[in-house]
Amino acid sequence: MSTAAKSILLTGNQAVAWGARLARPKVVPVYPITPQTPVLEQLTAFAAEGTFDAEIVTPESEHSVMSACIPASLVGTRVFTATASQGLLLMHELLHYASGARAPIVMVNVNRTVASPWAFWPDQTDSLSQRDTGWIQYYVEDAQEALDSVLQAFRVAEQVLLPTMVNLDAFYVSHALEPVQVPQQALVDGYLPPFNPPHRFDTDKVESWGNVATQDMYYRHRQSLAEAMARVPALAAQADHEWAQLTGRSFGVIERYRCDGARTAIVTMGSMCGTVRDAVDAMREAGMAVGLVKVRLFRPLPVAALRAALAGFDDIIVLDRNYSPGHGGVLHQELRSALYGSAVTPRIHGLLAGVGGVNVSPAKVAAFVSQALQGEAQIESQWVR
């Protein structure tokens, strides 16, 4: 069998389905929602043609999807699902439940505006509002990274027994066609060993989960969750490094693009990173010392890596494609908190750019940067378009 990957033209959603197929999950509960639906349809098509061997469950809601995912994972099977927006929000209670149960489910979320009013555009408020639920969160830039991140996510999730969310922007990533390298199954099998958790539901070795706990037990349980979270940045970096050795592709936990000699860093997540790369190239050409810092791992927030990546800049411009009412851009606030107390703190400009899916072109990014650098950094995030 050839070990060479094949290059196929895939949408982000199809790339996700390929990533899921290659990870060989055994249980896949899933509910359709725009713009995630093609993930579901591709997986059921794989199953129908006999190339995907999983128990696919199609319940009446995303709530039941996540309700089924958790005990399936606790039985010791690998579990995958995908959702978007309202579906993710409907799962909210179960997201907490999954991390509490230490169920390493991998879920793809297609970032879509949250109602009301109804809209279907790229906006990351859906998943960012779930940041306290105990899930590891990745944000990816394109279809290739989506496929690769699903596999890396399983690798990390199962090492620390934490559920993991891979987020991709609606349409810009979910529906855009790109050439994607699809690795051979044998390569993935070598990278991702079978799921073999230390505890599981087994009638021969009776253990239970969910019975009521004392204050002390609950406290220790949260501490153990924190310890697992603390291990994630290093394990995510290692998973990425080993993936690079096998495929030549690496994304990092935090990526610095053209940051050498730069005085200003643009920081963002998801598909906006691709736009900013073009903007940075153009600004560099025009003699501006600007680079991109891409946050790929958002939960746990890799504070040490962020501080290192952002050290030495005069100005940081955060582009938030999300909005937390009453507090502004989520990444803006998180970065300010992560950098507080650094020896030299750069000026941090928070820009609410692309909220609700409004288009942000490379030229716009350059204009936002020029405008921001002309004034003082404001405490509050600024609406720009």
Added chain:
Amino acid sequence: MIPIAQANEEPMLCSGHAACPGCIDALSARHILTAMGPDAMAVIPPSCMAIIAGPQPYSSLRIPVYQPTLESAAAAATGLRRALDAQGKHGTQVIVLAGDGGTYDIGFQCLSSAAERNEDFIYFCLDNEGYMNTGAQKSSSTPHFARTGSTPAGKTSRKKNLTEIMAAHRVPYVATASAGHLPDLLRKIEKAKGMRGTRIITLIIPCMDGWGVADDAGLTTARYAVESGAFPLYEIEDGHRYTLNHTSKTRPVSDYLGLQRRYRNMSAADIETLQAEIDDGWATLQERVANSERKSHA
């Protein structure tokens, strides 16, 4: 079928559990678990049974238990079942031990969906006709005129007929049962065990505290519920084959009401109304049984 002598042993539900004295929930669970045996896993959503299952790190059940959120028992049982199937453990039975709140109300949506998919598990609804674990408030299973914390003047609407609703999903087996009629209960569990697909058994569970029943009167109350026709014992197979298991109605409902404080101070007119509702329900059930017998002989 296991003999009653064996059902009275306690191999699957341990003593020292957290149920109230005289609790019929614990008694019923003991019979269910013994009849199911060790090759089973239980899903227990928040309910009295979740408390009876014991605090961490203890468990009063000798089989694995997963406690899901209140509204997700049937979806959780689905996940458990499918994962066991993926591991080739088709012989392990998945059971749900849920209350009426987790079944008739907040968990109903996912139960309906699981039944529509004919997921392979046995769902036991331990029906104590209200939110007894939070101190007795009404559920949609609470009967007409019953007083609860949220219906202090008596409930103004009738009890939802879960058995008929689930039968309308055309699942292989829906039944009502009672620890007060033990041979019938054990036979039904054994019958359900021999089938695949969604099987739903609702047990009437008189609640000492919530119904205002004497500690030693639980089983008598359960028997009166059946004998008065307030809780008929019957089975529906494949959505249409009806069998009435306790075929006569031998008591006026007032006998049943008299055992319970939740019906205190009911007016004669209200008792008459309730009696008429029960008589009507009984007649409807008789018609369905007769129709089903006629069809099977046709």
